Amino acid sequence: xxxxxxxxxxxxxxxxxxxxxxxxxxxxxxxxxxxxxxxxxxxxxxxxxxxxxxxxxxxxxxxxxxxxxxxxxxxxxxxxxxxxxxxxxxxxxxxxxxxxxxxxxxxxxxxxxxxxxxxxxxxxxxxxxxxxxxxxxxxxxxxxxxxxxxxxxxxxxxxxxxxxxxxx
Numbered sequence: 001x002x003x004x005x006x007x008x009x010x011x012x013x014x015x016x017x018x019x020x021x022x023x024x025x026x027x028x029x030x031x032x033x034x035x036x037x038x039x040x041x042x043x044x045x046x047x048x049x050x051x052x053x054x055x056x057x058x059x060x061x062x063x064x065x066x067x068x069x070x071x072x073x074x075x076x077x078x079x080x081x082x083x084x085x086x087x088x089x090x091x092x093x094x095x096x097x098x099x100x101x102x103x104x105x106x107x108x109x110x111x112x113x114x115x116x117x118x119x120x121x122x123x124x125x126x127x128x129x130x131x132x133x134x135x136x137x138x139x140x141x142x143x144x145x146x147x148x149x150x151x152x153x154x155x156x157x158x159x160x161x162x163x164x165x166x167x168x
Contacts, residue, residue, distance in 0.1 A: 019043075020061035021052065033060065042137070051137045082130045083142035087116075087150060089124045096151045100158020101166070107155040116147035 019033040021043055031045030041057060043050045099107040118124045118134050125131075133139040 020059070021057065022059040023052070023056050024058045049137055051141065079133060079136060079139045080142040082133060083139045084146045086118055086124050086128045086130055087143050087146035089127045090121050090147055091123050092151070093154055096154035097158040100155035101162045104159040104162060108152055108159065111148060111151040111155050114148070114151075116144045118143055
């Protein structure tokens, strides 16, 4: 009888839906699929959220799929727009430009390799109204992409200026 009561006590845990994600390299994970899109999958396991590119996925097994509201479907777009606006707060436009003028391709390579994070930029910390998103993986990816693109283009513009006007 005790075994039967113990089994009934743990039955809800056994019946909880577990989604399975298998990567191209063979790694297998169990957890909960939070969001699916054409380009990526957001997966929650062990209290952490992971954003997995679609090209890395080999198999996704869904136990139970809940309908997604229209508001939730557009939430990632809203988060990306917030990240893009915050990347504008970084400033440093002229710094990147003049670094491109004086150091050329070294600055461009540095900007491509550097990791951009809103917590490392004082102006973003002071002026952003989106501090609650600083740990969201979608926000961080969008912020990093936009900040890296802007810094690289500004440095490339500085280098092009040096090539066109100052080289002669």
